[in-house]
Amino acid sequence: MRTLRRYRIFLFTLPAILVIGAFFVYPILLSLRLSFTDFTGVGIPNDVGWKNYERIFTRSRYLDAFTTTILFTVIVVVVQTALGLFFAALLHRLPAVRNLCRAALFTPAMMSFVIVGYVWQFIYSPFNGGLNSALAALGLESLQHNWIGDPNTALIAVAFAHIWMFTGYTTAIFLAGYAAIPSDLEEASKLEGARSWQRFRHIEVPLLAPSFTINIMLSTIGTLKTFELPFIMTRGGPDGATRTLSLHIIDSLFGKYKFGFASALSIIMLLLVVLVAYVQNRYLRSREDIT
Amino acid sequence: MKLKRHVSTWLLSAVALMLVAFMLLPVLYMVIMSFKSGAEITQNPLGLPASLDFGNYINALSKMNYLRSVFNSIGITLSVTVLVSFIGALAAYPLARRTNPLARALVLLMALGLSTPNFVTITPIYVIFRDIGLLDTYLGLILAFTALNLPLAVFFYTSFIRSIPLELEEAARLDNCSDFRIFWHVIRPLLGPATATLSLFVMLMVWNDFTYPLLLLTDESKFTVMISVYRFVGNHNLSPSDLFPAAVLGSLPLLILFIFFQRRIVSGVTAGAVK
Numbered sequence: 001m002r003t004l005r006r007y008r009i010f011l012f013t014l015p016a017i018l019v020i021g022a023f024f025v026y027p028i029l030l031s032l033r034l035s036f037t038d039f040t041g042v043g044i045p046n047d048v049g050w051k052n053y054e055r056i057f058t059r060s061r062y063l064d065a066f067t068t069t070i071l072f073t074v075i076v077v078v079v080q081t082a083l084g085l086f087f088a089a090l091l092h093r094l095p096a097v098r099n100l101c102r103a104a105l106f107t108p109a110m111m112s113f114v115i116v117g118y119v120w121q122f123i124y125s126p127f128n129g130g131l132n133s134a135l136a137a138l139g140l141e142s143l144q145h146n147w148i149g150d151p152n153t154a155l156i157a158v159a160f161a162h163i164w165m166f167t168g169y170t171t172a173i174f175l176a177g178y179a180a181i182p183s184d185l186e187e188a189s190k191l192e193g194a195r196s197w198q199r200f201r202h203i204e205v206p207l208l209a210p211s212f213t214i215n216i217m218l219s220t221i222g223t224l225k226t227f228e229l230p231f232i233m234t235r236g237g238p239d240g241a242t243r244t245l246s247l248h249i250i251d252s253l254f255g256k257y258k259f260g261f262a263s264a265l266s267i268i269m270l271l272l273v274v275l276v277a278y279v280q281n282r283y284l285r286s287r288e289d290i291t
Numbered sequence: 292m293k294l295k296r297h298v299s300t301w302l303l304s305a306v307a308l309m310l311v312a313f314m315l316l317p318v319l320y321m322v323i324m325s326f327k328s329g330a331e332i333t334q335n336p337l338g339l340p341a342s343l344d345f346g347n348y349i350n351a352l353s354k355m356n357y358l359r360s361v362f363n364s365i366g367i368t369l370s371v372t373v374l375v376s377f378i379g380a381l382a383a384y385p386l387a388r389r390t391n392p393l394a395r396a397l398v399l400l401m402a403l404g405l406s407t408p409n410f411v412t413i414t415p416i417y418v419i420f421r422d423i424g425l426l427d428t429y430l431g432l433i434l435a436f437t438a439l440n441l442p443l444a445v446f447f448y449t450s451f452i453r454s455i456p457l458e459l460e461e462a463a464r465l466d467n468c469s470d471f472r473i474f475w476h477v478i479r480p481l482l483g484p485a486t487a488t489l490s491l492f493v494m495l496m497v498w499n500d501f502t503y504p505l506l507l508l509t510d511e512s513k514f515t516v517m518i519s520v521y522r523f524v525g526n527h528n529l530s531p532s533d534l535f536p537a538a539v540l541g542s543l544p545l546l547i548l549f550i551f552f553q554r555r556i557v558s559g560v561t562a563g564a565v566k
Contacts, residue, residue, distance in 0.1 A: 009385045009470045013397055016382035016441060023438030024404045027415035034414065041418070090307050097304050101311045103553040107318060110549045110556075112499035114517045115538045118524055119321050122531055130320050133336035164317065172561045225408040228501050232521075246410045254506070259414055266411040273408055 028270070035264035041257045052264035061240065062248065062265075068155065069244045073223040075159040081215055083163065084170025085208075089200055091171070092178045102175060105168030113165075117232030120161035124148045124233075148234050151241035158229050158242050166222075170215050177211030178204070213284040220280060224273050245269050325535035332531050351523065351536040359512065360519040361544065367433055367515065368497045372490045374437045379444030379489075380452075380482055384474050386445065387452035398449075404442035409502060417506060427509050435503050440493050451485040452478060488559035491552065495560075498545055516541055 035052055037045035056062045087105060091098045108116065123130040124147035132144045147157040181204065189199050227246035230236055236243030236251075245265060252262040324332065325347060326340040335341075351357070386394050416435060417426070425431030455478065463473045497515070504515045514522070520541040524534050549556055 006389075007393065009389065010393055010397075012385050012470070012474070013382040015378045016445060017397070017400070019378060019434075019438050019441055020400055020404045023416065023435065024407055024412060025400075027412035027419070028407065030415040030418070031411060034418075087307075087310075090303070090310075094300065094304050094307055096300075097307055099554070101307055102557060103549075104311045104315055106553070106557050107315065107546070107549065109560075110495070110545045111318075111542045112501060112517050112520075114499075114501050114521055115321075115541050118520075118529070118534050119317055119538055122324075122529060122534060123317060123320065125529070128332050128336040128531075130317075130337065137337060164314070167314070169560070172557050176558075176561050221406065221408070225410055227410065246408075249410050249414070250506075253414055253417070259418065262414050266408075266414060269408060270411045273406070277406060 031263045031266055034260050035267050037260040038258075039260040039263075041259050045260060048260070052261045053268075055261065056264060056268060061243075064240060065243050065245050065248050068240075068242065069224060069226070069246075072155060072159055072162075072226060072242075072244060073220055075156065076162050076223045077216060077219045079159075080163045080167055080170050080219055081212070083167045084174050084215060087167065087171040088174030088178060089204065091175060092204075093196070098175070102168070102172055105171050107168065108165045109169045111165070113228030114232060116161055116165050117229050120157075120164075120229075121148065121233045124157050148242075149238055151239045154234055154238055154241045158233055161233065162223065162226065162229055166219065170219065173215050173218075174208060174211050177208045180210075181207050209284075209288040213281075213288060216284060217277060217280055220276060221273060224276065225269065245272075321535055321538050324531055325539045327532065327535075329530065329532050347532045347536040348540070351533060351540060355519050355523045355537060355540070356511065356514065357516075357519065357540055360514045360516045363429075363513060364498050364515045367429065367436065368494050370429075370433045371436045371440060371497055372493045374433070375440045375444045375493060376482075376486045376489060378437070379441055380448045380479065380486075381474070382445050383448030383452055384470075384478060387449045388457075401442040401445045404438070405446070409439065413502070413506060420507065426507060427513065429513060432504060432507050432513075432515075435507065436493075436497055436500070439503075440496060443492070444489055447489055448482065448485055451482065455481055488555065488562070491548075491556050491559055494548075495545065495556075516544075 034045065036047055036049060038048045038051075039045035087101070091101050094101075126132060126144075126146040126149060129147075131147065135141065135143050145153060148154045185203065185207075186199070189203055194203075225246050226244055227250065230242040230244055230247055231250070234242045236247045246269070249262050249265045249269070252258040252265065323339060326342075326344055327335070328344070328346070331341060382397075386397060420426045420431050420435075425434070459481075460473050460477055463477050468476075499517060500515075501517050501521065504518045505521070508514060508518065511522075520537045523537050524530075
């Protein structure tokens with residue numbers, strides 16, 4: 001009777017459990033079930049065994065999408081973390097302009113992927129686009145390029161729009177990490193005559209390990225499922241250069257009504273995200289303990 | 292020595308401000324371009340517009356169904372905020388006050404929700420919604436957004452409630468109040484700051500999200516702002532005199548909000564990520 005009383009309070013979690021069950025647990029299970037069928041959205045699904053998965057792992061277009069997604073993620077995570085760290089280290093040393101700059105850098109994160117996608121699509125446009133016009137104004141016509149029309153540059157161009165959007169976010173998280181560094185530690189190193197760069201390298205970077213963990217994990221999970229920017233800016237083109245896994249999912253779903261196949265792709269994606277998050281988490285957390 | 296340090300700080304600040312201004316150029320570009328006609332863009336693709344002509348805006352406003360979609364977005368945001376904060380705070384209370392295997396299992400369940408990419412669940416949600424008639428309804432979209440924001444809300448409230456001293460509950464417990472009455476009369480009135488930050492979160496997410504309304508809505512009168520922008524601008528042959536005013540109109544409400552609440556938004560979003 002007393003145990004019953006102790007657990008009665010958990011009735012409060014019932015609505016939340018229902019919502020999570022209906023929108024996460026059940027859909028994941030249904031996805032898993034559908035991934036072994038040829039369901040087209042109507043009628044009764046037929047079992048097809050591992051055929052959908054076989055297709056994913058034998059057709060080069062899906063392996064390419066896999067590579068594209070990973071490449072995109074690596075570019076974004078590396079550049080965005082480096083840029084965010086740079087801005088945070090700079091602003092940490094400049095209390096007078098810190099808040100203003102932090103807010104200004106954060107502004108793009110207030111905008112929707114849709115709008116960022118459209119604006120950057122025009123910046124990259126070969127017809128009076130902002131980037132080429134700016135190059136012309138600087139006398140650098142030779143560098144003009146069809147940025148998202150060329151398969152060699154399209155992925156990097158889309159990745160930069162993404163990085164531009166979230167650099168302020170990364171900076172803000174690093175700055176929060178800086179605020180947690182004990183100030184006497186910094187004073188002591190200053191008194192001992194450590195130069196700015198030495199302080200950064202030997203004190204700040206190791207002590208920022210938890211911020212690295214959060215930033216890298218957040219941006220990795222956020223970019224692995226990237227859909228909106230390539231959807232708006234390039235539709236996966238040119239020549240599949242920006243076709244990510246999530247773009248394939250939406251395509252199979254609403255372009256071709258291959259619900260079974262889309263489910264298989266999304267299960268692969270879930271496994272990818274879980275695997276990457278697990279490995280990263282273990283590695284980054286162990287880094288935190290060393291310091 | 293001191294003077295030298297002052298000068299270098301000033302110089303460094305100037306460099307920082309310039310770099311940040313450089314990062315903001317695309318936003319400035321968006322605003323400048325929104326006032327130019329197609330012909331003006333060809334002649335003068337970078338400079339300031341010759342005159343402050345609102346013609347592009349009038350055209351965009353009339354074709355985008357803008358006000359209607361703004362009201363839709365606001366209505367959906369409010370509903371989601373109410374649902375998420377009530378369900379989230381209620382679930383967070385036992386999770387914050389109890390540490391037993393059940394509480395730990397529930398935390399894991401919430402973590403599962405937090406880390407599942409929405410692409411994994413979008414196919415089944417579409418099928419389920421179609422079968423039970425929630426496709427193309429406000430209710431369906433509200434429920435989907437509620438589920439998307441709920442795990443974060445639970446974590447957010449859990450850590451907030453942990454910071455509320457237990458002593459506040461003791462008196463009520465001595466009076467033999469039920470758990471729910473304690474939650475309602477003691478805990479809930481203290482949750483204001485957490486709910487305020489959370490609602491900024493929800494607003495940002497609902498206003499800017501593209502995937503859910505794109506897949507779940509077809510009736511134009513129910514469109515959220517981003518879907519209106521998307522349908523108005525389209526995918527082929529972008530016309531800059533359509534694109535830029537639509538982009539400004541789509542981001543303006545949140546940018547204005549950001550100017551007033553920037554400190555709270557930045558620290559709230561960062562805190563939400565850190566927890």
